[in-house]
Amino acid sequence: MSNVKVNELTFQAATVNGSGSQSANMVLTRAIFSMGIPVAPKNVFPSNIEGLPTWYQLRITPEGYMARKGDPDVLVALNPATWANDLKTVRPGGAVIHEEAYSTADARDDVTYYPVPFAKLAKTRIASDTLRKQLTNMLYVGLVGGLLGIPRDRLEHGVQRVFQTKPKAWQVNLDAVNVGYDFWEENFRDRPCGFRLEPVKGKVDGLVLVEGNQAAALGALMGGVTVAAWYPITPSSSLCENLIAYADRFRVDPKTGERLISVVQAEDELAALGMAIGAGWAGARAMTSTSGPGISLMAEFSGLAYYAEIPVVIFDIQRVGPSTGLPTRTMQGDVSFAYSLSHGDTRHLVLLPGNVEECYEFARTAFDLADRFQAPVFVLSDLDLGMNLWMTSKFKYPEADFDRGKVLSAEQIEKLQGDWGRYRDVDGDGITYRTLPGTEHPLAGYFTRGSGHDENARYTESAEAYARNMDRLARKLEGARSALPQPILDEPGSEVGLIAFGSTDAAIAEARAVLSESGMRTDYLRLRALPISKAVGEFVARHERVYVVEQNRDGQVYDLVRLELAPDQVGKLRSIRYYDGQPIPAEAITRPLMELEAVPA
Amino acid sequence: MxxxxxxxxxxxxxxxxxxxxxxxxxxxxxxxxxxxxxxxxxxxxxxxxxxxxxxxxxxxxxxxxxxxxxxxxxxxxxxxxxxxxxxxxxxxxxxxxxxxDGDTVSIGLGQFSATADVGSVQKKGAVNTFQPIDPCAVALTLGCSFVARSFSGDGKQLVPLIKAAIAHRGMALLDVISPCVTFNDHDGSTKSYSWVKEHDEEIHDVSFIPFFEEIAVDYAPGTAVSVEMHDGSHLLLKKLGEEYDPTDRMQAMHLVEDSRAKGQLLTGLLYIDESSPDFATTEHIPAERPLRDLGEQELRLSRADFDTFMDEFA
Structure with missing residues (x-):
């Protein structure tokens, strides 16, 4: 057949959550990745344990694009509840594997159907009663393998990879995969499909597949976290769950059982951040991890850590708000809230990882920054970045030692003859010296408080002392601008600039390539931290029109950037927003850009 | 001198x-x-x-x-x-x-505290209709291993209880009734000085002998309970009335409820469990090196472990 697309398709499985379909999807993903083909998985799952619709999308492109693409080319339809709608989403020329019992009476004629008696096959060909439901999903692994030409040995690899720690599960899963594969060969060998997968070389060499929350957990471990207090909430839970798993392996003395970390599930998010702040105050590298409603609950304690100047790292794996919102969907909606979290004048240090490697790097360096600036550091990931698998280079082993910041020892206090004050700006950078409880010197102690305090940490309601302190805090934040991860610039030369951050980066990369192909060059600045670097204003100054692309309704970062610009620059800034809870596709950038940039006829 | x-x-x-x-x-x-x-x-x-x-x-x-x-x-x-x-x-x-009262259990400047008894009268005349929270009852329910109640005006009892609470390994809760002289010292309040003094019932006479002192007190057999604490200190509880075993949690809960029903303010050591480990012990964190002092060498994966671990994501 002519016009067969090789290694370029979007696959989608429409199933019911809690049925074990995620294992089947992972087997397919691992099998295809092991053929040297770039993969971009997106899991769309409901806020539910079992029984509601779930979709798994696997995007395959020669370029290795990792953004979501709306509609599938190949559909596996195993959910009667969504069947009619799922079918509508398939692109013309697509392939549809479906339970044969589903009606195709008023079906489209521009797709190819592959009806499969899944229920019957499961009943007659899967021996295990207890595993039948789960293994039914493995049938479609074999069917898709046949359809797209995935070698059986790759599927076997996929099974072994997914059930890495359960070799007993290999054979039974592989048997089910082969039932599906055999069925395809017996029935559909002559029914052509417009898509095929072929092994390639040089596309994914050295790459691994990692979830952002796995990366962040490893980063925290490498950053030296010793106290983590948390309260479970989707989509952040897997961060601390991974941290516990990795700590069990790498932070426990097998002989004594001694653990070099404490991970505590607190009674709620307030207590979780309180524990982390208490630990940070006493000198541990401490963190919490949360999302949505949890970050709202942490507002009061965030203000305390800001004002009393206590190091702590707060991971916010953003989900759709406001309120409970869509707990299992993604958004970049907490940026402006996290940046100023607390009542009163408050500005925090916020890191914006744009890929899983940065989830690792920023998680690690967040602890250095928190210690150095004696402040909370927010790491804003999101559900898309945190819970989906992403192709990435292997992470780098850190070369630098921990930066523990300005902490005075008993010897140093002795040398100063006790003449020190917790909030005295000795160095002029707004960052003062602290001591830890337990420091063996009679003059090491001081009183930490969230109420008004002077340079010597004494309670005061003095107008002058309050204003001096707030000015110093502002100075400290100014210094952070250049110390935080600076923007990544890519300027081939254009009068059009794009600004984006976080997981939007994947869609930007694709959008820029697509635009470039159609003759429109764009420059790009990827923001990686708040407060905003001076480089952003300079970037805007170098361009005629600058589009801030983000995944929220209100253009939160667009607003923050505007505040940084000189008045004559503000008019250059435009806003592209995407906020339906799904990861932004490239099309959501190219379409408005082309429209806005089109020269009126 | x-x-x-x-x-x-x-x-x-x-x-x-x-x-x-x-x-x-x-x-x-x-x-x-x-x-x-x-x-x-x-x-x-x-x-x-x-x-x-x-x-x-x-x-x-x-x-x-x-x-x-x-x-x-x-x-x-x-x-x-x-x-x-x-x-x-x-x-x-x-x-x-x-x-x-102004912090953990409630808030207020003259308003009712969450510990106020039903029927207690506010300075401006309002009568409390809500059931009180009893910190000791809550602590007993949650498995706290040292629970005591005392009165700010009774140093003879409070000082040894504070010492024992500090010597105790793990969480110790000491509920000290401290009448508010500005907002809660009027007739009708069940936390005024006069009310507390009249209703204070001591369970036992408390003395604390720290580990660095010899036990010199002698009690006739059967008149006192001696609790040996984890650090070698001793808590001597001399019987004042009925037999009371402070290592019996059920008895402690019963006593707390019973005294409340009777309108008594029962003070003394309500409950102690010296065998219970502290939180740091159950967390298995090192006894000698605090977590805050650990460095890169101990906290980071080795290069070899890191490389192996990264390979596992392939």
Missing amino acids: AATLNRIGLARDAYKGAATTMCAGCGHNSITNHLIKALYELGVEPQRLAKMSGIGCSSKTPAYFVEQAHGFNGVHGRMPALTTGAQLADRRLIMLGVSG
């Missing part, structure tokens, strides 16, 4: 703090003085102490004792969270949290 020094060579003055800003006659000042006495007599190293609190009158008091020690005045009602985290960071610290 030279001041008397305690076992670590410090005078009582070393345990003092800033001048109090409490109202004249406030029970909190008495508690502060009892704390100073207990800490001085125990010979607690000021640098080992961390004074924790939240918001409210009682939460201000850590500024009024042991000036040398680190103190932390946090946010409303969340002293326990801050304390838990700090203890994990350095398990050698003695965490002393002070929290009151």
Whole structure:
């Protein structure tokens, strides 16, 4: 057949959550990745344990694009509840594997159907009663393998990879995969499909597949976290769950059982951040991890850590708000809230990882920054970045030692003859010296408080002392601008600039390539931290029109950037927003850009 | 005349703090003085102490004792969270949290506290209709391994209980009734000085013998219970009335409920379990090296482990 697309398709499985379909999807993903083909998985799952619709999308492109693409080319339809709608989403020329019992009476004629008696096959060909439901999903692994030409040995690899720690599960899963594969060969060998997968070389060499929350957990471990207090909430839970798993392996003395970390599930998010702040105050590298409603609950304690100047790292794996919102969907909606979290004048240090490697790097360096600036550091990931698998280079082993910041020892206090004050700006950078409880010197102690305090940490309601302190805090934040991860610039030369951050980066990369192909060059600045670097204003100054692309309704970062610009620059800034809870596709950038940039006829 | 020094060579003055800003006659000042006495007599190293609190009158008091020690005045009602985290960071610290009606259990400046009894009358005349929270009952329910109640005006009982609470390994809750002289010292209140004095029923006569002192007190057999504490100190509880076993949690819960029904304010050691491990122990964190002192060598994966681990994502 002519016009067969090789290694370029979007696959989608429409199933019911809690049925074990995620294992089947992972087997397919691992099998295809092991053929040297770039993969971009997106899991769309409901806020539910079992029984509601779930979709798994696997995007395959020669370029290795990792953004979501709306509609599938190949559909596996195993959910009667969504069947009619799922079918509508398939692109013309697509392939549809479906339970044969589903009606195709008023079906489209521009797709190819592959009806499969899944229920019957499961009943007659899967021996295990207890595993039948789960293994039914493995049938479609074999069917898709046949359809797209995935070698059986790759599927076997996929099974072994997914059930890495359960070799007993290999054979039974592989048997089910082969039932599906055999069925395809017996029935559909002559029914052509417009898509095929072929092994390639040089596309994914050295790459691994990692979830952002796995990366962040490893980063925290490498950053030296010793106290983590948390309260479970989707989509952040897997961060601390991974941290516990990795700590069990790498932070426990097998002989004594001694653990070099404490991970505590607190009674709620307030207590979780309180524990982390208490630990940070006493000198541990401490963190919490949360999302949505949890970050709202942490507002009061965030203000305390800001004002009393206590190091702590707060991971916010953003989900759709406001309120409970869509707990299992993604958004970049907490940026402006996290940046100023607390009542009163408050500005925090916020890191914006744009890929899983940065989830690792920023998680690690967040602890250095928190210690150095004696402040909370927010790491804003999101559900898309945190819970989906992403192709990435292997992470780098850190070369630098921990930066523990300005902490005075008993010897140093002795040398100063006790003449020190917790909030005295000795160095002029707004960052003062602290001591830890337990420091063996009679003059090491001081009183930490969230109420008004002077340079010597004494309670005061003095107008002058309050204003001096707030000015110093502002100075400290100014210094952070250049110390935080600076923007990544890519300027081939254009009068059009794009600004984006976080997981939007994947869609930007694709959008820029697509635009470039159609003759429109764009420059790009990827923001990686708040407060905003001076480089952003300079970037805007170098361009005629600058589009801030983000995944929220209100253009939160667009607003923050505007505040940084000189008045004559503000008019250059435009806003592209995407906020339906799904990861932004490239099309959501190219379409408005082309429209806005089109020269009126 | 030279001041008397305690076992670590410090005078009582070393345990003092800033001048109090409490109202004249406030029970909190008495508690502060009892704390100073207990800490001085125990010979607690000021640098080992961390004074924790939240918001409210009682939460201000850590500024009024042991000036040398680190103190932390946090946010409303969340002293326990801050304390838990700090203890994990350095398990050698003695965490002393002070929290009151204006903090952990409630808030207010003359309004009803959550500990107010049903029927208690507010200064302006309102009558409380809500059931009270009893911190001791809550602590017993949640498995706290040291639960005691005392009265700010009874130093003879409170000082040994404070010492025992500090000697106790793990969480100790000491509920000290401290009448508010400004807002809650009128007729009709069940927390006024006169009411508390009239209704205070001591379960036993408490004395504390620290590990560094010989036990010199002698009681006739059957008249006192001696509890040996984890650090070798002893708590001697001399019988005053009925037989009471403070290691029996069910009996403690019964006693708390029973005394409430009778309108008594029962004071003394309600419950103790010296076999219970502290939080740091159940967390298996090192006994000698605090978590906060660990460095790159101990906390990072080795290069070999890191490489192996990364390969597993392939």
